[in-house]
Amino acid sequence: MRLVIARCSVDYVGRLTAHLPMAPRLLMVKNDGSVLVHSDGGSYKPLNWMSPPCRLEEAAGLWTVTNKAGEQLLITIEEILHDSRHELGVDPGLVKDGVEAHLQVLLAAHIQTLGEGFRLVRREYPTAIGPVDILARDASGATVAIEIKRRGEIDGVEQLTRYLQLLNRDPLLSPVRGVFAAQEIKPQARTLATDRGIDCLVLDYDLLRGKDDPSQRLF
Amino acid sequence: MRLVIARCSVDYVGRLTAHLPMAPRLLMVKNDGSVLVHSDGGSYKPLNWMSPPCRLEEAAGLWTVTNKAGEQLLITIEEILHDSRHELGVDPGLVKDGVEAHLQVLLAAHIQTLGEGFRLVRREYPTAIGPVDILARDASGATVAIEIKRRGEIDGVEQLTRYLQLLNRDPLLSPVRGVFAAQEIKPQARTLATDRGIDCLVLDYDLLRGKDDPSQRLF
DNA sequence: GTGTTAATTTCGGTA
DNA sequence: TACCGAAGTTAACAC
Numbered sequence: 001m002r003l004v005i006a007r008c009s010v011d012y013v014g015r016l017t018a019h020l021p022m023a024p025r026l027l028m029v030k031n032d033g034s035v036l037v038h039s040d041g042g043s044y045k046p047l048n049w050m051s052p053p054c055r056l057e058e059a060a061g062l063w064t065v066t067n068k069a070g071e072q073l074l075i076t077i078e079e080i081l082h083d084s085r086h087e088l089g090v091d092p093g094l095v096k097d098g099v100e101a102h103l104q105v106l107l108a109a110h111i112q113t114l115g116e117g118f119r120l121v122r123r124e125y126p127t128a129i130g131p132v133d134i135l136a137r138d139a140s141g142a143t144v145a146i147e148i149k150r151r152g153e154i155d156g157v158e159q160l161t162r163y164l165q166l167l168n169r170d171p172l173l174s175p176v177r178g179v180f181a182a183q184e185i186k187p188q189a190r191t192l193a194t195d196r197g198i199d200c201l202v203l204d205y206d207l208l209r210g211k212d213d214p215s216q217r218l219f
Numbered sequence: 220m221r222l223v224i225a226r227c228s229v230d231y232v233g234r235l236t237a238h239l240p241m242a243p244r245l246l247m248v249k250n251d252g253s254v255l256v257h258s259d260g261g262s263y264k265p266l267n268w269m270s271p272p273c274r275l276e277e278a279a280g281l282w283t284v285t286n287k288a289g290e291q292l293l294i295t296i297e298e299i300l301h302d303s304r305h306e307l308g309v310d311p312g313l314v315k316d317g318v319e320a321h322l323q324v325l326l327a328a329h330i331q332t333l334g335e336g337f338r339l340v341r342r343e344y345p346t347a348i349g350p351v352d353i354l355a356r357d358a359s360g361a362t363v364a365i366e367i368k369r370r371g372e373i374d375g376v377e378q379l380t381r382y383l384q385l386l387n388r389d390p391l392l393s394p395v396r397g398v399f400a401a402q403e404i405k406p407q408a409r410t411l412a413t414d415r416g417i418d419c420l421v422l423d424y425d426l427l428r429g430k431d432d433p434s435q436r437l438f
Numbered sequence: 439g440t441g442t443t444a445a446t447t448t449c450g451g452t453a
Numbered sequence: 454t455a456c457c458g459a460a461g462t463t464a465a466c467a468c
Binding site for chain 1: 318347381
Binding site for chain 3: 261262263264315318319320349350368369378
């Protein structure tokens, strides 16, 4: 990795055009040739960048970074304030422990959250257009398809709608009704769901988790 | 901005938990206290990070970055290989050109691109399921809903379809027809749109922009 | 500030 | 390899 602090202006010409006026910035050049232009604020996203695979050509005062699609990042350098190289090697990588997958497992384990007499058919119930998060049957034996999201937005309702259309063509399952379950449901998503006869369920993650955690039990 | 190259392990505890084993990495500390952990590959996204506003506390061999929500980034440092500070000042910021918002403004300003006698009702016309990009009326006074995309794909047609269904329930607007406008329309999107009676319009960005630019005019 | 959509999205999974 | 969905998404913009 090469770290350069420089007064520079930057132009990107590719899927869009973008320009950065002359100012001091960090130029991070990674081993794969990719380049990140960072300022001293903002979030983790660089002001401008070129993703690998790409190639960096250095001329006097002008860096040209080009990728396969012909997109270019042009960095005009007026003054170099710092320049250093460092060998980092290949990173062993990140280990994550997610939330949404966990919600699905927890709700499947406590399917009665949906109502008295509910029984789990299966998680990740396969269909031609992708797996349904949870398939269950209610107390009367009617089929219920459940879509789970961390945050419930319109996309999720659309997704569930597609599954319902497909599942309802199966005479062994039909009629299938839908439940849209999320930790938080946006008003517009709720409007669309209600309009389509889909029930909404707000999930309490801590409560669901608490049911699994013996230390949380009172008795 | 402070740049540190160090052998470190990193733990994030917040919306999820994540762990990075001991390895040499770049630690970027920005002026606002935010911290980015970068490896020598991948894309512009750091392996791990803490967004501002947050606070960095340094102890011997342990950095603790905490934000308002109580989420923490714990960086255990075994060996520091490089450590430097640089004053960058406030960045003048990025100027973008050619994004969807720009297309929307340009098309609204030149609504007659859609045809003789078209009049703009408004941009970002609000509905219960989100704003319609442009609402207009044609020469006969009939309502037209326009969805604008940079690249026109199936999702955009679905989005417009939802709006049309909703708008057509309003007796003051109905019947409402749809126009799917984009710089580039994928064949599958065009097929679906046509099938649903939605017109497609390929936008010439340079032409639309040229109409705004007096230097582009012939007379 | 809230809420919604776009993004040079990136990233990870599966078919 | 391509498509699909999630992301500690982040960023821009309207109300």
